[in-house]
Amino acid sequence: MFELSDKASQLRDKLNAFMEAHVFPNEHVFHEQTAKAENRWAPPPILEELKEKARAEGLWNLFLPDSEFGAGLTNFEYAHLCEVMGKSHVAPEIFNCSAPDTGNMEVLARYGTAEHQEKWLKPLLAGEIRSCFSMTEPDVASSDATNIACEIRREGDEYVVNGRKWWSSGAMTTTCKIAIVMGKTDPAAEKHKQQSMILVPLDAPGVEIVRPLHVFGYDHAPHGHAEILYNNVRVPASNLLLGEGRGFEIAQGRLGPGRIHHCMRTIGVAERALEALCRRVHEREAFGKQLVKYDSLRKQIARSRLEIEQARLLTLKAAHMMDTVGNKVARQEIAMIKVVAPEMALKVLDRAIQAHGALGVCQDSFLAASWAHIRTLRLADGPDEVHLDTIAKIELRPYA
Incomplete structure (x- = not known):
């Protein structure tokens, strides 16, 4: 394996x-x-x-x-x-x-479609443009995506998009040219058939980038996270992805691999933080001896290695299951890694920050910015609470 x-x-x-x-x-x-x-x-x-x-x-x-x-x-x-x-x-x-x-x-x-791929996929694959995913909204609890209220209304050969989105990551950069927007095409349909996804060029009339959003004081330029207002934005009906009511289907296909990617990148951050911690304790002295001689710090290093290895093994198991039995069967493992990896990385980063002292919280080290970025992952792609609920439901199913 x-x-x-x-x-x-x-x-x-x-x-x-x-x-x-x-x-x-x-x-x-x-x-x-x-x-x-x-x-x-x-x-x-x-x-x-x-x-x-x-x-x-x-x-x-x-x-x-x-x-x-x-x-x-x-x-x-x-x-x-x-x-x-x-x-x-x-x-x-x-x-x-x-x-x-x-x-x-x-x-x-x-x-x-072939048209979508020619117009948008090819430039993205070439690295010529960037894109954003416009789902989360400020006025609803977006962790329950059935709450998404942005309107996508059919008018003849066009769809009209109206809504306010935020945390559209990447939308601030000058090379971001296209958004995938999630919204409601049929509020009367069954709960998971109301939502659709549509391609909206960011230069379309009615698209307003309202402001960049900060993460613990970081605006993450040049990438950035944007609040966007879609005000009577008209796009061709052919811009709808897959068909009306297929938004959740697309989202599930998109999020499984994305969560694996997030978690493994997170493990990479934790590894770098542990490397920085190990170097630091050899470089600095306090109260007459090297930091590495302090038992409390040695135990923190040991715990960090244990936690990284555990998170990596669980994440690789989830990836292996996705490849062999599919995302649906691996649903519990995917939910588990999404909780475990960011929690683990935040602990390791915090230990490294503590050992670095003032250096650890300023721009002269990667640690503070990494902590801020990883902390958002406990919310991105679903908050911990949603994943924990999924894990519990699957675990309890045989006992019902």
């Missing part, structure tokens, strides 16, 4: 080498160029340079299991690569493997 194919092993080795040679040394360049740019929402030059290098080395679109568009890897194989990319917040986009584009490309590859 845990043997990696030669192809995936070679890609992982290449990824590790690329990260060491190009990504880690240029993280500060990425942030400096973004901070000094005339438009902070425009991709910094270093990002485009590194994308070209990655593409030239064949480290591109690794996430797509379809060999026509991607690397043709299984979920289990790609999970190992995802962990490597997760060690740097800037890395996934360099390899054209960043959310929400990965999920959106999978949707277009799986459910899009």
Whole structure:
């Protein structure tokens, strides 16, 4: 189960080498160029340079299991690569493997028409544009997606979209050109048949980017999370994905792999935090002895290694099950990793921050920004409470 194919092993080795040679040394360049740019929402030059290098080395679109568009890897194989990319917040986009584009490309590859694929999928695969996923709304509890109230109304050969969305991640960047919007086409239909998904170009009349949203003070430029107002936005009827009432079907197809990706990237962050913690305790002295000599810190390092290994094994089990028995059968395992991985990473990051002291909470270390980013994952793709409820329901089913 845990043997990696030669192809995936070679890609992982290449990824590790690329990260060491190009990504880690240029993280500060990425942030400096973004901070000094005339438009902070425009991709910094270093990002485009590194994308070209990655593409030239064949480290591109690794996430797509379809060999026509991607690397043709299984979920289990790609999970190992995802962990490597997760060690740097800037890395996934360099390899054209960043959310929400990965999920959106999978949707277009799986459910899009030939026209959708020509117009939107090809430029996304080429890394020429970016996309956003516009589902969450400020006025309803979006953890229950049946609450989504955005209206998608048919008028002749068009659909008219009206609603307010927020946390449309990636919508702030200047290269974001298309949104996949979830909304109601038929409020009278059965609960899970009311929702649909539709493609809305961000330059369509009536689309207003209201503001960027901050995460614990970070605006995550140049990517950004946007609040968007859709005010009588008209798009061709052909922009509807799969058909009316198929929104939940599309969402389930999109979210399974996405959760695996999030969790393995999260494990990558935790590994990097543990590496930083181990280096720090050897570098610093307090009260007359190295930090590494303190028993309390040694136990924290040991617990961090235990927790990372446990989370990785559970995540790889879920990926393996998705490949062998399908997402539906692996539903409990997918829910489990979505709770376990962010909780674990936050603990490891917190220990590393504590050992780094003042350095750990400022911009001179990756730790604070990583903590803020990982904390959002306890809400993204469903809050912990929803996943815990799913786990419990499946666990209790034989006893009903």
